[in-house]
Amino acid sequence: MRSEEFHAALRERGxxxxxxxxxxxxxFYGLSVRELADQAQVSKNTITRLEKGLPVHDQTVIVLARALNIRRDRLVAADFHLEESVAIARADSGRWFDANLYRGSVSNSPELPSDPREWSPDALPFSPLASRDxxxxxxxxxxxxxxxxxxxxxRGEEFAYVLNGRMRLVFDDHAYELGPGDSAFFWAAESxxxxxxxxxxxxxxxxxDPFPDSARGLRLTRARSRANAAGNRAASGRG
Structure with a gap:
């Protein structure tokens, strides 16, 4: 969408x-006003003003939309949806990759053979499941x-659910043993x-990871993790 088209559509939507x-x-992303302000590098008052329907500079709208991973044309469209599509992955169409050889995307990474018996003992096989773009x-x-x-x-958070076997999650010098049906959810900025x-x-x-394209997302995640850890230590001290 060209700039003049965006500005005109912004005025039309209001x-x-x-x-x-x-x-x-x-x-949708579970962000406070302060967290979004830190992410977008705008003031909290500006965000509050816009969320109340008051006018702000057009460039501020663009910056906030970018921070929330919303395309400009989608933001000003007549029909706005946060979720635009559904992705289906069939059980017989799985592709396996070695995490040790992963190059940032599946399109740039070599696939493992379809037969697990041909996998190297040192491989860390993973298969991407259905995911929207x-x-x-x-x-x-x-x-x-x-x-x-x-x-x-x-960056971001990580969830692990054990389907078969037993494993140990080592998180920030703490070890947790997990078996079938057990799960863990944690801030991934910690080792x-x-x-x-x-x-x-x-x-x-x-x-x-709500903000995969921004280095500030990692700093925000680490700050959250440290704040939570400090709160837990304080609560333990009171107990």
């Missing part, structure tokens, strides 16, 4: 409508855990790794 759309997106915000994968994963940290306790573990792993 700031009350645009403000409500951005408010819905902020709530959400620019990395929500990444569900199946993992065959046969060897310990390297310790890592990254973490998975260790199999049985010959093989089948694991559902989901990485959620």
């Amino acid at each position: 700031f009350p409508t645009i403000g409500q759309r951005l408010l819905r997106a902020r709530h 959400s620019k990395g915000r929500f990444n569900p994968n199946l993992m065959h855990l046969r060897a310990p994963t390297p310790s890592k940290s990254h 973490h790794r998975y260790e199999p306790l049985t010959e093989e573990v089948l694991l559902l792993s989901i990485v959620i």
